[in-house]
Amino acid sequence: APMTAGERAASEAMRGFLSQAGPLPAADWQELERHLRHRRLERGAHLVRAGGRPTTVAFVAEGLLRLYYGRDDGR
Numbered sequence: 001a002p003m004t005a006g007e008r009a010a011s012e013a014m015r016g017f018l019s020q021a022g023p024l025p026a027a028d029w030q031e032l033e034r035h036l037r038h039r040r041l042e043r044g045a046h047l048v049r050a051g052g053r054p055t056t057v058a059f060v061a062e063g064l065l066r067l068y069y070g071r072d073d074g075r
Contacts, residue, residue: 003038009061010061011038014036014059037056041063047065
């Protein structure tokens with residue numbers, strides 16, 4: 001399915017971010033872009049839950065994420 005305008009903007013934001021590290025040839029970007037999956041998290045949703053093992057790399061194009069961590073005493 002074709003990308004929405006929001007998905008296209010998110011992809012371009014990611015490409016711009018990655019390009020800061022050095023040149024990103026068009027062919028390499030096209031290969032990477034084929035593997036991107038756009039996902040929108042609702043407020044309060046978890047990207048990864050405590051004890052979970054991340055299986056993806058996330059690029060936040062818009063909004064904020066909150067990081068929680070547990071202490072040894074369980075809090």
